[in-house]
Amino acid sequence: MKAERIYLFFYSISLISANANAFDPVTTTVVVGIGATLGSIYKYFQESCSPKWIAFNATDLEVDLQRKLFGQHIASRIILKAVNGFMNNENPKKPLVLSLHGWTGTGKNFVSKMIADSLYKEGMDSNFVHVFTSELHFPHASQIETYKSQLQQWIKGNVTNCPQSMFIFDEMDKMHPGLIDSIKPYLDYYDKLDGVSYRKAMFIFLSNAGGESIIQTALDFWKAGRGREEIELSHLETALSLSVFNNKKSGLWHTSLIDKNLVDFFVPFLPLEYKHVVQCALAEMEARDLKADKSIADQVARDLIYFPKSERVFSVTGCKTIVSKLDYYV
Incomplete structure (x- = not known):
């Protein structure tokens, strides 16, 4: 930096x-x-917690979601409305808490980056964006009580430094059950806790948990001959929240965050189809200032594994391996 x-x-x-x-x-x-x-x-x-460095740009977020996130009509709509509404509220009653769910390579990390880019001048490199990965930061189950204390202190210290801090928890499905519950007070409807207000902070949870129920819904619609865009949040939300709550590997297993309705939105990411993988490959070419070559994008997409095996409808890895595949062909 x-x-x-x-x-x-x-x-x-x-x-x-x-x-x-x-x-x-x-x-x-x-x-x-x-x-x-x-x-x-x-x-x-030097970056500071001021409008010079932190200023939400709703247009940038909307354009990024439209042009760079493929096959996620539900997630795009929820994210834009949720973040826009929160950032335009001068006196929010609680922090914004988003829980993003779906199979690997569907865009969860990508969307987190878009949100950070639309808010912080330094984007993901901002000193006010904090990313936690379970296997890196919380690797030992025997140390769970220590992790809880450290996590509380870290969040309190950083929000004290800048109320508009963002905390991203990746790989929630690999996180020790109960760890996230330790920060529950910071996500609740409190004006202040020990003199610190958390109401302008943002918490984003990323998880593969619940992906099975999302995939099953997408398959059901496909088998019924119904269009992907017909899938609405109402078809997924209840099953998704129950799946996450009852899954010991979700990171939100039996957590009071769900009991107390502190998660503002459970955001489903649908499995990606062949056409979306092609779009990802073309977008990556553009990002590298290469000529968009549809034939190469098709080659990259054909290399991936799809399911169900006979119909080859959805990509197993989504767009996650596009970069390395494209390196081979380019």
């Missing part, structure tokens, strides 16, 4: 300044002058 590089450079100069007695008066004056100048530069570029 630019601010970090400036900081390291400024820190080096400060070390020189600290040893200025080793130089002659002229050199010392020059060093101190450089230090003062760099100090001003550092303060200018």
Whole structure:
């Protein structure tokens, strides 16, 4: 990050300044002058919790969802309305809590990045975006009580620093049951807890849990000859929340977040079809400033595994392996 590089450079100069007695008066004056100048530069570029660095752009989010997220008409609609409504509310009653569910490669991480990009000038590189991955940050079941305490302190400290902080919990289906319950008070309808307000923060949970029920609904519609776009949230929401609540591997198993209705939206991500994989390949080419070649996109899409095996309707890995597949053909 630019601010970090400036900081390291400024820190080096400060070390020189600290040893200025080793130089002659002229050199010392020059060093101190450089230090003062760099100090001003550092303060200018250092990210802060202010409108200069944090400003929601609803248009950017809408355009990204329309042009870059394929086959997810339900998720796109929910995300846009939920984030837009929350960010335009000057006095929200609680943090925004989104739980994104679906099979691998369907766009959950991608959407999280879109939300961060629409809110923070530095996007996912912002100091106010915090990503937790279960296997990296909470690997040992025997340490669960320690993790709970550390997680509470981390969230409290960062929201104290910036009320508009974002917390993303990836791989929720691999997270120890009960860990998320430890932050339940921060997601509830409180004005303040120990002098800290969490109402402008955002929490996003990403999980494969519930993917089976989403896939089954999509298959049922396909077998009935009904269009994918006919699937509505009402066809999925109840089954999805129950599936997540009763699944020990969901990370939200029997959690009070569901009991107390603290999750604002359960967002389903549908399995992707062949045509969506082609769109992903073409979008990746465009992102690399390559000529969009439909024949190559088709080759990439044909390489993937689909299910049911006989009909080859839905991609097993969604768009997750597109980048590596495209490397091979390009």
